[in-house]
Amino acid sequence: MTPLLQVEGIAKMYGARIGCTDVSFDLYPGEVMGIVGESGSGKSTLLNCMAGHLQPDAGAVRFDTRTEGLRDTVTMSEPERRMLSRTDWAFVHQHARDGLRMNVSAGGNVGERLMAVNARHYGDIRDKAIDWLGRVEISADRIDDRPTAFSGGMQQRLQIARNLVTGPRLVFMDEPTGGLDVSVQARLLDLLRGLVREMGLSAIIVTHDLAVVRLLADRLMVMKDGHVIESGLTDQVLDDPQHAYTQLLVSSVLQV
Amino acid sequence: MITVENVSKSFVLHNQGAAEISVMAGASLSVAQGECIALVGASGAGKSTLMRMIYGNYLTQSGRIMVGDLDVVTAAPRQVIQLRRTTLGYVSQFLRVVPRVSTLDVVAEPLMATGSDRATAEAQAKTLLHRLNIPERLWQLSPTTFSGGEQQRVNIARGFAYPYPALLLDEPTASLDPTNRATVLAMIAEAKARGAAIIGIFHDHAARDEICDRQFDVTQYTPGLAA
Numbered sequence: 419m420t421p422l423l424q425v426e427g428i429a430k431m432y433g434a435r436i437g438c439t440d441v442s443f444d445l446y447p448g449e450v451m452g453i454v455g456e457s458g459s460g461k462s463t464l465l466n467c468m469a470g471h472l473q474p475d476a477g478a479v480r481f482d483t484r485t486e487g488l489r490d491t492v493t494m495s496e497p498e499r500r501m502l503s504r505t506d507w508a509f510v511h512q513h514a515r516d517g518l519r520m521n522v523s524a525g526g527n528v529g530e531r532l533m534a535v536n537a538r539h540y541g542d543i544r545d546k547a548i549d550w551l552g553r554v555e556i557s558a559d560r561i562d563d564r565p566t567a568f569s570g571g572m573q574q575r576l577q578i579a580r581n582l583v584t585g586p587r588l589v590f591m592d593e594p595t596g597g598l599d600v601s602v603q604a605r606l607l608d609l610l611r612g613l614v615r616e617m618g619l620s621a622i623i624v625t626h627d628l629a630v631v632r633l634l635a636d637r638l639m640v641m642k643d644g645h646v647i648e649s650g651l652t653d654q655v656l657d658d659p660q661h662a663y664t665q666l667l668v669s670s671v672l673q674v
Numbered sequence: 675m676i677t678v679e680n681v682s683k684s685f686v687l688h689n690q691g692a693a694e695i696s697v698m699a700g701a702s703l704s705v706a707q708g709e710c711i712a713l714v715g716a717s718g719a720g721k722s723t724l725m726r727m728i729y730g731n732y733l734t735q736s737g738r739i740m741v742g743d744l745d746v747v748t749a750a751p752r753q754v755i756q757l758r759r760t761t762l763g764y765v766s767q768f769l770r771v772v773p774r775v776s777t778l779d780v781v782a783e784p785l786m787a788t789g790s791d792r793a794t795a796e797a798q799a800k801t802l803l804h805r806l807n808i809p810e811r812l813w814q815l816s817p818t819t820f821s822g823g824e825q826q827r828v829n830i831a832r833g834f835a836y837p838y839p840a841l842l843l844d845e846p847t848a849s850l851d852p853t854n855r856a857t858v859l860a861m862i863a864e865a866k867a868r869g870a871a872i873i874g875i876f877h878d879h880a881a882r883d884e885i886c887d888r889q890f891d892v893t894q895y896t897p898g899l900a901a
Contacts, residue, residue, distance in 0.1 A: 446752050604773040611772060615786075633772050637751045651751045653731040660733065662688030669689065 420482050422447045422588060422620050423468070428477035430463050436644035437463035441477070443639065443649065447587070450614055450621045452635030452652060454628060454667070460644040461624045462592055468622065469509050469590045470499045481506070481588070504534045508581035512593035514573035518565045518580065524551060525561040527580045535584055550579040554609060571602035575609065582613060589614075589621040595630055607633055628671055632656060640664045675840050675871035676728065678703040681737030681747070683720075683727060697723055701737075701895035703873075707839070710862065710872040712886040715893040721875045722767075724892055725842050728873065729764050730754040741840055759787055763838035767845050769829040771817060777803065777828055778813045784836040795835075802831040805861075807854060823849045827858075834861055841865060843874040847881045859885055 421444035430437035438460035445451055453461045466472040468479050470491055480488040481502065491499055503509070511517040518527050528547040529537075537543050548558045554575035556568075565573050574594065581589065594610065595603040611634055614621055623634060631638055631652055639649040640661065648661045659665045684696040698720045705711050713721040726732040728739055730746045739746040742761050744753055758764070763784075771780050778799050785795035803813060806827040812820065817828045826849050833841070846862070847855045855878075862885050866872060876882035882889075 449752060449755075608772055608774045636755050650733075651730060651754055654733060654751075657726065658685075658732040660686075665688050 419446060420488065421445060421480075422449075422482050423622075424478075424480040424488060425468060426478045426480070428464065428467050428474050428479065430460075430467050430472060430474045436460070438467070438641070438644045441646055443646075445588075445620055445622065447620055448618050449637060450619075450623065450635045451637045451639065452631030453622065453624045453639045453641060454626060454631055455641035456626065456667075459641040461641050463644075464641070465590055465592055465622065465624045469507065470503060471509075504531060505584055506587045508584075508586040508589040510574075510577055510581055510589060510591040510594050512596045514565070514570070514577045517577040518573065520565050523562045523564055524556065524568070524576055527565065527576060528583050531580055531584050546583060547579075550583050551576075553613070554579045555605075571598050571606065574598065574606060578606075578610070578613075582617070582619075585617070587620060589619055591621060591623045591625075593625050594623065595625070595627065603630075610634060628656060628668065640667070675707050675742065676703075676705040676873065677738070677740040678724070678728065679738040679740075681724075681727060681734050681739060683723060683732065683735055696897045698727075698892070698895050699897050701892065703890050705840075705871040705873055707869040707871050708866050709888070710866050710874060710886045712882045712889045713873060713875050714882075714889050714891050715896070719893045719896050721892050722844060725764075725844060725873065725875065729758070729762065729842055759784075760836075761838060762840045762842070763833050763836065764842045765830055765833035765844060765846055767848070769817060769825040769832075773818060774816055776814045777808065777817045777820075780817060780828060781831045781835055784832060788836055798835060799831070802835060803828075806831050806857060823851065823854070826850060827854060830858055830861070834865065837865075837868060837870070839870055841870050841872045843872060843876075845875055845877060847876065847878045855881065 423445040426442045428441040429439040441464055455461045463472065467474040474492060478490045479492050481491050483489050491502065525544060525547040528550050529543040532543050532546060548561060551558060551561060556572055556575060565576055568576060595606055598606065607630060625631060635652045638652040638655045639646050640655065642663050648655060648664050655664065656668055659668050679702050681698065681701050683698040684694055687693045701724060713724060715721055723732060727734045728746065734747045737747065741757060744757050746754060778796060781799035781802060782795040785798055808824060808827055817825050830846055846858055850858060859881055862872065874886065
């Protein structure tokens with residue numbers, strides 16, 4: 419089986435400081451991988467390097483493209499990478515306002531991604547937008563409202579609809595449930611889990627919340643000071659952590 | 675079907691002065707198809723540890739654990755994920771589920787994950803829930819609010835939804851009333867009859883003697899505990 423994403427020796431320096439270094443892994447179709455670590459551990463840097471938002475200093479990020487098989491996205495041309503990021507890739511930001519157009523209607527936000535892949539029929543686009551708003555539990559009568567009129571949880575769900583409407587194969591998520599109430603979080607997690615299963619998505623989720631990775635991720639990578647210090651099956655890493663830092667992390671979770 | 679060869683396991687607690695605790699050394703065990711083995715030994719002797727090593731959520735320091743054709747000790751995460759989906763079932767002591775997911779979906783999920791269509795999966799889930807006396811009015815609710823015994827039965831229904839060739843059962847009859855206990859024992863017997871290799875932990879000695887072909891005492895492999 420060909421991996422969907424093959425990451426090899428990714429490194430990113432900020433001057434003399436390490437952003438992340440020597441990160442390698444394969445992600446297979448349908449797999450969900452979590453990346454955990456405290457803030458400053460390099461997990462967002464890594465995610466942005468993989469998603470093409472940052473240029474890594476070394477390494478390769480190979481993606482199994484539909485037409486040409488595995489291609490290094492670090493060295494491909496900017497237009498090609500942009501095409502990928504609006505078709506096969508999706509990026510869910512921690513703050514919904516970074517991933518949405520705040521002064522365009524909810525329907526417009528979802529429709530824009532469709533138009534970027536050459537959908538032109540207004541009725542079709544609107545029907546698809548309504549369908550997707552329904553899937554993320556936003557009622558159809560809010561389609562003409564702007565995201566500024568939405569709650570934080572709704573904005574996050576709208577961002578997810580906008581990202582998934584084009585049927586991507588790989589979703590990058592940066593703290594998708596950060597800053598939301600626990601009840602809203604649970605709802606969002608449930609939604610994400612259903613979509614991942616239904617659409618056969620692969621995903622890479624950066625978070626500092628171990629409960630989130632336990633529910634969503636098959637595999638887990640733990641980062642500290644820019645290095646991957648431990649990786650494996652999610653329940654294995656959480657139930658039998660090997661590295662001192664992971665043990666500290668797991669034992670620090672408050673029991674409810 | 676399940677072969678454990680000379681495995682050992684220790685925990686290193688880095689945050690408690692790097693204390694190294696050896697919990698198992700040189701354990702070997704083999705379970706054939708259609709056979710049910712009970713793990714026995716005092717609390718803390720390593721019964722659950724051995725079970726988790728077989729399931730792959732504890733790492734094994736040395737030795738081999740073959741489940742079917744796969745060595746769990748050296749397998750890549752995605753191989754273990756595949757193994758758990760189609761070959762190796764596990765009924766844990768406590769149900770762990772995503773909030774908000776209905777009982778019916780919880781039970782149907784292992785079938786959906788192996789490619790059954792929704793209708794077939796739900797029909798099978800309903801049959802199991804009926805059999806385990808979970809009232810129909812609860813099926814659309816999340817099991818997180820259920821009583822201990824109900825959660826345990828949902829957990830068993832989920833564990834038996836897909837016909838795994840190998841099954842790990844951690845206290846399947848704990849906190850069950852006599853009727854449901856008899857049902858669960860019948861389900862284990864049926865799994866044996868269709869050829870499943872089963873490893874169980876039973877504190878219920880009557881159940882253990884009724885259903886298990888052999889006992890495996892883990893105490894003999896527990897460093898510091900072996901008499």
